Every structure is written in structure tokens, then in C-alpha cells.
Amino acid sequence: MKDIKLIAIDIDGTLLNSERKLTPGVISTIKQANAAGKKVVICTGRPLAGAREYLKPLGLDGQDDQYIISFGGALVETTTGYGLIEETLSYDDYIKIEAIARKANLHFHASSDDCVYTANRNIGKYTVHESVLCSVGIKYRTQEEMADKKIYKCMYVDDPEILSNAMAKYQADFDQLAKEYMLVKSTPFYLEATRKGVNKGTALKALTEKLGLTPENVMAIGDEANDLSMIEYAGTGVAMGNGTDLVKSTANVVTADNDHDGVAQAIKNVL
Secondary structure, three states, X not given: OOXXXXXXXXXXXXXXXXXXXXXXXHXXXXXXXXXXXXXXXXXXXXXXXXXXXXXXXXXXXXXXXXXXXXXHHOEEEEOOOOEEEEOOEOHHHHHHHHHXXXXXOOOEEEEOOOEEEEOOOOOOHHHHHHHHHOOOEEEEOOOHHHOOOOEOEXXXXXXXXXXXXXXXXXXXHHHHHHHHEEEEEEEOOEEEEEEOOOOHHHHHHHHHHHOOOOHHHEXXXXXXXXXXXXXXXXXXXXXXXXXOHHHHHHOOEEOOOOXXXXXXXXHHOOO
């Protein structure tokens, strides 16, 4: 049995069930892991503000020695909000990424600490969804007004068919973008862009090394494409039963789905 000292867990589709709730079994098991001295690190595309409601019942919130990887790996911070590693997009990056949204007629927003910014007054329903999910506000800002904003990631957000069709129609543009930035489709209606080489896996690696651990000490649990990098990095990569086929084929272990305490089952195996 590997000596697991850090357990990295995605939120949506992994930590939470299909009703976006924590189950008693998951809460209890994570508390047991924490009590046993294992670091439980939430790894999410959300900001810290959008994860607090789950950190609190798990006993992980507001602590200088507990960590969260947010914005898909662009920020590593303590659960008190002290930043350790930060990888932001520049204003030029924002302009370049946003230009494709205009060309492809896709809804788009940029994510910062406390809000999502959109340059489109016709705010898309998925931007509203992201705002509610992440407990942050929405602000309209022109391109010029974004020059001094801290941006962790940009997101193309639209109905799955609209997004997929746009990616096919403007494949050359998106292919070029993928050469310059980290592009990942975290859900059928979200295409996220962060700095090149920035993902959950690189952030997890940086935190692991900062804590003096090795990949063999790490378990990572996830379900979607944006979890692949951390599952590949971890000595023990775990796919949820509800995960994509690619995630399942990449992982070392496939656990139960998120409606049957898959996270709890995986953790119990290393307690």
C-alpha cells in the first residue's frame, strides 16, 4: 500500500453528488483522513469563494495549513486566502482569447478573485450559472477597462451544441490558441483557457513539492477532462464511476460514482 499523505479532490461530479451536495459518508471519511494527518486538498475550477460552503462542513476552511487549488490550477492558496502560487493571464492574453469569442459569436467571461467580467451586455445563462455556482458577482467591463484586472482564467460558455459547432467551424483559431494557452473543456458547456502549462496537475505538483512530498504520496480523485493532469501526476489516480471514459482509462483505480460515495470509498482504502 502506498503511503498516501495528500488527497486531491475535484468538487463538481466528484466531491458532490448529482444534487451538488456533500453526503454524510463523504464528510465523515474526509474528517477521518484529516484526523489521520492526511492533507485533503480541494482542486477546482472555482475560486475559493465558491468552495467555502463545502470546506466548512469538511473542517478545512480558514486554516493556514490547509490548501486549495482554485481556478483550474492558476492559484494555490491556503483556505484563509493566502496565495502561495499564482499564474495569471496578461491583458494581451485576455484580448487575444476574447477576440475568438467575438469572431465565433460565443458567450465569454473572464474570472477574477471576486467576480466574473464580461464585455458582452447580453450576458449568457452560463455566465449567470458560474456566478451563482462560485458565489461571485458579474461585472460588465469593456475591453479597455480590463487592462488592470487580475485574470486567472477565461471561459467560452455556451450551449454544448453551439460551443462544439463553433470549435469545429473555427478549428484553426482554437488550434492556434491551444498552442499558446492551456485549453480544457471542463464541461460540455465550458471551454476554459489558462496560461500555458497551468492546470490542476502542475499546481498539485508545485504544492506537493512545497510540502516535501512525492507523487507516490498523492492520491487524486476526479471525473472530467480537467482532472486528467492531476490524475496522471498522482501516484494513485482515481476516476469516479461517473467519470469520462478517458479519465477512467487514465486512472489507476475506478471507484463508485458520486451518488454512491465514490470519494469515501477511495479514501477508506488508504486509511
